[in-house]
Amino acid sequence: MSGVTEGAIFTDRPRTGADKRAGLLSRMWKQRADYLYVLPALIVMMVVIAYPIYYTIDLSLFRTPASLQLRDKIFIGLDNYTTILSSASFWKVTWQTLIWTFFSTLFAFLLGLGAALALHREFVGRGLLRALLLIPWVVSAVAASYVWKWLYHSDFGAIGAMMVQLGLADQPINFVDNINTALPSLIVVNIWKEFSFAMIMLMAGLQTVPEQLLRAAKVDGANAWQRFWHVTFPHLAGVSTVTILLLMVANFNSFIIPWIMTGGGPAGSTDIWITQIYQLAFGRQRWGVAAAYSVLLFLIMMTLGYFYVRALTQGDKERAGA
Amino acid sequence: MSNKEGRIARHRSPTRRQFTALALAVATTASLMSTTAYAQSVDLSQWSPEYIRSIAGTETYDTAATCGAVVPNDYEGRVSYWYTGAFEADPLIAHEQDAAFWEAFKEAYPNIQTDVQSITYNELLDKFRTSLLGNAAPMVVRLQILGGVEFAAKGYLDPLAPEDVGYTSADFWPGALKSVTWDGTGYGIPTNNETMAFIWNAKIFADAGLDPESPPATWDDVVTYSKQIKDQLGISGYGLVAKQNAGNTPFRFMPQLWAYGGGALDEAEENPTYDSVHINNEGSKQALQAAYDMYVRDKSVPTSALTNTQAENQGPFIAGQLAMMIAHPAEYAKMLDLASQATGADKEVADAVVENMRYGLIPEGPARRAVVFGGSNIHVVNPQYVEGEYDEQAAKALICMWTSPEWSTKLAWVGSNPGHLGGFKTEWMKERLDTIKFLDVTTSMLPNGIPFPVLPEAPEIMNIIVPDMLQNALTESMTVDEAAEDAARKIEELRSGM
Numbered sequence: 001m002s003g004v005t006e007g008a009i010f011t012d013r014p015r016t017g018a019d020k021r022a023g024l025l026s027r028m029w030k031q032r033a034d035y036l037y038v039l040p041a042l043i044v045m046m047v048v049i050a051y052p053i054y055y056t057i058d059l060s061l062f063r064t065p066a067s068l069q070l071r072d073k074i075f076i077g078l079d080n081y082t083t084i085l086s087s088a089s090f091w092k093v094t095w096q097t098l099i100w101t102f103f104s105t106l107f108a109f110l111l112g113l114g115a116a117l118a119l120h121r122e123f124v125g126r127g128l129l130r131a132l133l134l135i136p137w138v139v140s141a142v143a144a145s146y147v148w149k150w151l152y153h154s155d156f157g158a159i160g161a162m163m164v165q166l167g168l169a170d171q172p173i174n175f176v177d178n179i180n181t182a183l184p185s186l187i188v189v190n191i192w193k194e195f196s197f198a199m200i201m202l203m204a205g206l207q208t209v210p211e212q213l214l215r216a217a218k219v220d221g222a223n224a225w226q227r228f229w230h231v232t233f234p235h236l237a238g239v240s241t242v243t244i245l246l247l248m249v250a251n252f253n254s255f256i257i258p259w260i261m262t263g264g265g266p267a268g269s270t271d272i273w274i275t276q277i278y279q280l281a282f283g284r285q286r287w288g289v290a291a292a293y294s295v296l297l298f299l300i301m302m303t304l305g306y307f308y309v310r311a312l313t314q315g316d317k318e319r320a321g322a
Numbered sequence: 323m324s325n326k327e328g329r330i331a332r333h334r335s336p337t338r339r340q341f342t343a344l345a346l347a348v349a350t351t352a353s354l355m356s357t358t359a360y361a362q363s364v365d366l367s368q369w370s371p372e373y374i375r376s377i378a379g380t381e382t383y384d385t386a387a388t389c390g391a392v393v394p395n396d397y398e399g400r401v402s403y404w405y406t407g408a409f410e411a412d413p414l415i416a417h418e419q420d421a422a423f424w425e426a427f428k429e430a431y432p433n434i435q436t437d438v439q440s441i442t443y444n445e446l447l448d449k450f451r452t453s454l455l456g457n458a459a460p461m462v463v464r465l466q467i468l469g470g471v472e473f474a475a476k477g478y479l480d481p482l483a484p485e486d487v488g489y490t491s492a493d494f495w496p497g498a499l500k501s502v503t504w505d506g507t508g509y510g511i512p513t514n515n516e517t518m519a520f521i522w523n524a525k526i527f528a529d530a531g532l533d534p535e536s537p538p539a540t541w542d543d544v545v546t547y548s549k550q551i552k553d554q555l556g557i558s559g560y561g562l563v564a565k566q567n568a569g570n571t572p573f574r575f576m577p578q579l580w581a582y583g584g585g586a587l588d589e590a591e592e593n594p595t596y597d598s599v600h601i602n603n604e605g606s607k608q609a610l611q612a613a614y615d616m617y618v619r620d621k622s623v624p625t626s627a628l629t630n631t632q633a634e635n636q637g638p639f640i641a642g643q644l645a646m647m648i649a650h651p652a653e654y655a656k657m658l659d660l661a662s663q664a665t666g667a668d669k670e671v672a673d674a675v676v677e678n679m680r681y682g683l684i685p686e687g688p689a690r691r692a693v694v695f696g697g698s699n700i701h702v703v704n705p706q707y708v709e710g711e712y713d714e715q716a717a718k719a720l721i722c723m724w725t726s727p728e729w730s731t732k733l734a735w736v737g738s739n740p741g742h743l744g745g746f747k748t749e750w751m752k753e754r755l756d757t758i759k760f761l762d763v764t765t766s767m768l769p770n771g772i773p774f775p776v777l778p779e780a781p782e783i784m785n786i787i788v789p790d791m792l793q794n795a796l797t798e799s800m801t802v803d804e805a806a807e808d809a810a811r812k813i814e815e816l817r818s819g820m
Contacts, residue, residue, distance in 0.1 A: 066472070066778055066779050066782055066816065067475055067476070067778045067779065068476065069476045069477060069478070070455055149629075153626055154624070154625035154626040154629075155558070155624050155625050155626045155638065155643075156626075156637070156638070156643075172625070174625050176626075176629055177625050177626055177627070177628040177629055178797070179797045179799060261629075262629055263565065263566050263567055263568075263629075264566060264567075265565070265566040265628060265629065265793055266566075266628040266629070266793050266796075266797045267790075267793040267794050267796075267797040267799040268790075268793075268799075269797070269799075279567065279786075282448040282451060282452065283448065283567055283782070283785070283786055284782050284786060285451065285782075
């Protein structure tokens, strides 16, 4: 690296594209051992990530009628994308995906933050409470979905029965068999399942908040809210960004809870992108349309991934700068 | 067999008189189904509860020897097999018979290794499709009657006829063989064929002011009875099932649709061509309206119908909270199992429900009485899509055993009927008739059976488009008319290759 830079200085002329290319190759050659170390991982990634991505993009350009084998697919260019983007169901499912992702992420994060702050203090039984709050995250999503399905059951669910017994309702509440309440009901389950993850991440983040700063702020007369807002929260900014991005990625990709609890119903009211893709591919064998959907989802995931990597490397750059 | 005593019919079936009265109509319909080039191994034109009883136990079979003539019993090889075996919703006897088959196969073919996966009904099609894409399919697969043609049309299955494993086509129901025929070639052998019946709780009927010994005669009566039960007792009348992407839904809704004169295509007609869409005709709309009336207007069916499969209706039924539903022959055995597991006050309720359980014919509609001609078929997969080395002889040995009169009877013990018509003549059929209450009722529905369309698109039509139509209407996302028209548009798009 230094040799090229010095050469550019000594020659005292603007660097051309050829210089840059030569510089890049030279640097790569010098760092060849590093590339060799990561080569096995790169090969594995090529096989298990790059090829499926290529294949999915390729498949998205074909029509795959239910009566034909996949190898007999018909090339139709970008028609699948046009079909998806012009269909009313796509926009309905997209809207539902956004609602699902936004509210799941928001409330899982807020609940996780609250739990992390509460558990950051020393009190009797803190360890036990922390373990209890971790249960939703540890429990298998499949098992949790079945349990919640029965808790919500519209005729014989425990929640509905309890509300009737307490006099809060005349009859069991219709949680998942109603197009207006099904999605919010599933979001509640998702928040319950995810908030522990946010809690763990933020508890780790809280360990980095300097205690002396908090004490100094207290000595200066800052109240609890001011100490949180001006001292604690800024130190949590990095981990919060990462946590929110990870939650968003997980929620965009959610499948188990909506699929097991409602299968996307009733009348498609809990269909989100992933359930729609699954249904198109494995239920209806519209591999081409499902692939096009997947490519669109991939682009969104890549965008989120970019911000995630940037958030992760932000700290490294700051440390390097310091 | 622990519940054997419980299965012994303790009463003369109260609906037996009706069956006798129906015998003529049944025989006429049966004769339509027996129009075939083959002389059937049983006389389908005489099909009636009495005829079934008269032939049961008249012949004996030595399955190992019969199959040994097709594939020598000392043959060494390996076979992989996927099917839907016994699961939690099945009674204990189904689990026992399943285990007994594998023991018998091991005994008959000690040198054939088996690699077997039992996959749930709703998952098998998806998993099989995926395995085919990755050339990781099993050698032999047993699929629901709806599934085979889709794969045959795409070249995923190899031709397979009863003659390939030592039987004749005359040994099987013509309608069942038709369900595995694509482009004039057979791609499978029926393992079991069933039709469902109608069950009701006589005590609930009596408490609601209905005749406890008479099921609703028509589908309009079902709507009326269901409302009366809900109004009088506050419990659900009819066990509607309308879950999306679940096979239970078309098996329970299509009989109603056909009865009113509807259909997905023209599958209910005498000579279907599958060229015209019937899902939006007047009959289909009337059936959809009836479902709407029960769910939305009268609220006389479970609210959870939109997320329920049949398994979720079993609990309310045994608890006396659901009055009537379409059911398999196995439902009675399942209720006995559930009652035997109940304790305390629950047991009293469950025992009372079992005592008051009645089976009858599925109601008729303005056009006909109808039921899905259901069942399963066994297929051999095209070797190029099979994981590992293909072993044709081992596959044949397994298929011969599975489709034999003995095992097609035993493996269908409470849930179905033997695919091999010779099964009706076996001692095991006699034992079934003697020990399984109401078996003659469900068997009597066979001539009313209508097969799903024999098309590669049938699974999507039945498992997705029909349930979607129901959900759109029942959630009032669309009107009944709109839901039917929407379904018709989807079927037309599907048939046009979109």
